[in-house]
Amino acid sequence: MTKMAVIGFGLxxxxxxxxxxxxxxxxxxxxxxxxxxxxxxxxxxxxxxSWTTSIPExxxxxxxxxxxxxVQAMEKVFSDLADYLKPDAVVTDVGSTRMTVIEAAxxxxxxxxxxxxPGHPIAGGELPGVAYATKDLFNDKWxxxxxxxxxxxxxxxxxxxxxxxxxxxxxxxxxxxxDAIFASVSHLPHVLAYALVDMISKEKYAKEKLGxxxxxxxxxxxxxxxxxxxxxxxxLSNRTAISKELKRYRQGLEELQExxxxxxxxxxxxxxxxxxxxxxGLVFSAxxxxxxxDDGRSKSH
Amino acid sequence: MTKMAVIGFGLxxxxxxxxxxxxxxxxxxxxxxxxxxxxxxxxxxxxxxSWTTSIPExxxxxxxxxxxxxVQAMEKVFSDLADYLKPDAVVTDVGSTRMTVIEAAxxxxxxxxxxxxPGHPIAGGELPGVAYATKDLFNDKWxxxxxxxxxxxxxxxxxxxxxxxxxxxxxxxxxxxxDAIFASVSHLPHVLAYALVDMISKEKYAKEKLGxxxxxxxxxxxxxxxxxxxxxxxxLSNRTAISKELKRYRQGLEELQExxxxxxxxxxxxxxxxxxxxxxGLVFSAxxxxxxxDDGRSKSH
Numbered sequence: 001m002t003k004m005a006v007i008g009f010g011l012x013x014x015x016x017x018x019x020x021x022x023x024x025x026x027x028x029x030x031x032x033x034x035x036x037x038x039x040x041x042x043x044x045x046x047x048x049x050s051w052t053t054s055i056p057e058x059x060x061x062x063x064x065x066x067x068x069x070x071v072q073a074m075e076k077v078f079s080d081l082a083d084y085l086k087p088d089a090v091v092t093d094v095g096s097t098r099m100t101v102i103e104a105a106x107x108x109x110x111x112x113x114x115x116x117x118p119g120h121p122i123a124g125g126e127l128p129g130v131a132y133a134t135k136d137l138f139n140d141k142w143x144x145x146x147x148x149x150x151x152x153x154x155x156x157x158x159x160x161x162x163x164x165x166x167x168x169x170x171x172x173x174x175x176x177x178x179d180a181i182f183a184s185v186s187h188l189p190h191v192l193a194y195a196l197v198d199m200i201s202k203e204k205y206a207k208e209k210l211g212x213x214x215x216x217x218x219x220x221x222x223x224x225x226x227x228x229x230x231x232x233x234x235x236l237s238n239r240t241a242i243s244k245e246l247k248r249y250r251q252g253l254e255e256l257q258e259x260x261x262x263x264x265x266x267x268x269x270x271x272x273x274x275x276x277x278x279x280x281g282l283v284f285s286a287x288x289x290x291x292x293x294d295d296g297r298s299k300s301h
Numbered sequence: 302m303t304k305m306a307v308i309g310f311g312l313x314x315x316x317x318x319x320x321x322x323x324x325x326x327x328x329x330x331x332x333x334x335x336x337x338x339x340x341x342x343x344x345x346x347x348x349x350x351s352w353t354t355s356i357p358e359x360x361x362x363x364x365x366x367x368x369x370x371x372v373q374a375m376e377k378v379f380s381d382l383a384d385y386l387k388p389d390a391v392v393t394d395v396g397s398t399r400m401t402v403i404e405a406a407x408x409x410x411x412x413x414x415x416x417x418x419p420g421h422p423i424a425g426g427e428l429p430g431v432a433y434a435t436k437d438l439f440n441d442k443w444x445x446x447x448x449x450x451x452x453x454x455x456x457x458x459x460x461x462x463x464x465x466x467x468x469x470x471x472x473x474x475x476x477x478x479x480d481a482i483f484a485s486v487s488h489l490p491h492v493l494a495y496a497l498v499d500m501i502s503k504e505k506y507a508k509e510k511l512g513x514x515x516x517x518x519x520x521x522x523x524x525x526x527x528x529x530x531x532x533x534x535x536x537l538s539n540r541t542a543i544s545k546e547l548k549r550y551r552q553g554l555e556e557l558q559e560x561x562x563x564x565x566x567x568x569x570x571x572x573x574x575x576x577x578x579x580x581x582g583l584v585f586s587a588x589x590x591x592x593x594x595d596d597g598r599s600k601s602h
Binding site for chain 1: 423424425427442443445472474478481482483485486487489490491492493494495496497498499500501502503504506509510511513514515516517518519520521522523524525526527528529530532533536537540543544547548549550551553554555557558561562564566569570572573574575576577579580581583585
């Protein structure tokens with residue numbers, strides 16, 4: 001009889017509960033959060049067997065504790081749960097940044113840090129909340145494991161094996177490389193998409209502009225519908241790497257602006273050509289969850 | 302017996318031929334271009350009934366002439382075809398910019414400019430070429446009509462009515478407003494997506510970064526797989542409006558960079574929140590063509 005406590009029961013926490021139950025990794029799930037409405041919905045959906053707003057209550061009988069709150073809130077949650085952990089329980093998380101989250105676990109869990117193993121599933125959706133959770137969210141998706149020397153290899157292996165059994169694929173790397181990679185391919189694009197929609201919404205003819213947007217704009221800005229609190233936290237948590245990438249990007253845009261103003265066709269085409277070749281060379285694992293995701297459909301939920 | 306000549310037989314030209322034939326607006330299509338292979342494929346696909354690499358040959362018997370080449374090449378095409386136009390023929394185009402294209406028509410067609418009516422269908426796909434053309438590409442999509450005082454209202458109406466019969470929806474506006482709108486919601490996003498993929502591809506760990514990219518990156522950069530020549534031309538053609546938007550955008554990014562470096566949570570959240578609300582409020586017409594378009598699938602073509 002394995003019991004899992006999930007603290008922060010949103011899209012990721014809820015999908016993890018559904019997926020780990022489906023894979024028979026856990027028999028019972030207790031959902032913990034501060035919004036009773038979400039927790040009730042979680043139970044109605046069958047994602048959780050019970051719920052509580054109390055961290056001690058959630059953690060005291062749990063064999064697996066998952067922290068799935070926004071990353072800047074994690075240190076407090078680790079700290080609040082440390083005293084109630086069973087001696088053989090394993091604690092993991094699903095945060096989008098690694099260096100500061102591991103540091104938060106170290107500070108929050110203190111001597112219980114040996115019970116912690118990290119994990120970052122590369123999956124999600126722009127619409128937050130347990131209502132959008134599905135058991136298939138992690139199928140064939142990467143989960144990044146970033147163990148460090150001070151962690152217990154058995155706990156790390158336990159979490160890696162569990163994700164694999166739940167249908168995901170494990171990639172092991174250092175927390176530093178993780179944060180550099182996702183600053184480039186996830187965090188920066190979110191900042192850029194938010195910035196574009198924010199800018200246009202404040203312009204003259206904003207209504208006409210947004211009303212005429214086509215499929216290119218729809219896909220480019222899909223991630224700008226994501227949770228502001230979650231992405232604010234990611235920007236603060238991975239500040240150094242994001243800031244570095246954003247600076248590089250701004251330099252690139254400055255050069256493109258010059259090329260446009262000088263009608264430098266060659267320079268523009270060289271950039272576009274290189275991007276096109278690299279982009280067309282990419283293959284993405286296409287799950288049912290990803291295909292056709294667009295706000296036109298999402299609105300019917 | 303209505304004959305249509307399409308000069309530049311790619312994704313848009315080919316889809317227009319298929320769609321206008323399907324709607325019985327035209328009985329016969331002649332494809333014109335400089336790549337024989339594409340033209341042969343167009344005939345094989347049934348998109349064209351015949352083909353030629355000669356503009357005079359294509360135009361001499363045509364009742365409708367469609368110019369569907371990259372926008373910077375349009376003036377020469379208008380100029381090359383002007384002398385061969387039948388007196389009652391109508392000339393239109395499908396370019397993504399309006400002010401410079403209308404000017405190109407005026408300069409290229411000279412006294413035949415009265416036979417011209419403009420049109421910009423808001424539809425496409427990141428993979429260019431007639432191989433991707435479909436008769437449904439314009440279904441329920443906007444076509445922007447930007448008539449000016451010097452144009453013949455009858456020709457303008459003819460083109461607007463034809464697009465409507467072919468399944469599209471007409472929106473009338475000034476060329477200036479068109480160019481401002483699409484600089485914001487189409488041209489700038491393309492520049493931003495190209496810039497991001499180009500930058501990452503030149504970084505340390507480029508392979509690791511691109512290899513770990515998930516669904517957010519996939520959708521954000523889908524348009525970076527678009528034709529470099531087409532988008533180089535659009536940047537040059539709509540230079541003033543794109544340059545203005547890009548400058549505004551760069552200022553916005555500078556402010557966000559400051560907010561990230563200063564851990565200004567409030568400023569970040571305000572931007573993300575406003576963008577999220579605006580983005581979630583948008584509804585896009587979802588055609589089969591748009592849904593689930595991703596490179597994983599496209600590679601099987």
